[in-house]
Amino acid sequence: xxxxxxxxxxxxxxxxxxxxxxxxxxxxxxxxxxxxxxxxxxxxxxxxxxxxxxxxxxxxxxxxxxxxxxxxxx
Numbered sequence: 001x002x003x004x005x006x007x008x009x010x011x012x013x014x015x016x017x018x019x020x021x022x023x024x025x026x027x028x029x030x031x032x033x034x035x036x037x038x039x040x041x042x043x044x045x046x047x048x049x050x051x052x053x054x055x056x057x058x059x060x061x062x063x064x065x066x067x068x069x070x071x072x073x074x
Contacts, residue, residue, distance in 0.1 A: 003034020 006027040013020050023031070047063070054061035064072075 003031050003038075006031035006034065 006023065009027045010021045010023045013022060047061075051058065051061040051063065058065075
């Protein structure tokens with residue numbers, strides 16, 4: 001199931017004057033996965049835009065060297 005399918009499966013009810021969205025747990029998980037994928041894609045686009053603006057210089061773009069990352073994670 002795609003995120004769009006999950007969104008289309010949402011049903012709405014009104015309870016005590018509040019409108020609530022209802023969807024199955026499986027549809028909820030598909031929706032969350034889809035949103036995380038969109039967020040990951042946006043992060044990647046931003047990182048590559050910064051690299052392009054730095055004319056390919058990873059350090060100027062703020063990218064860390066793998067050894068530095070490993071040291072910080074240790």
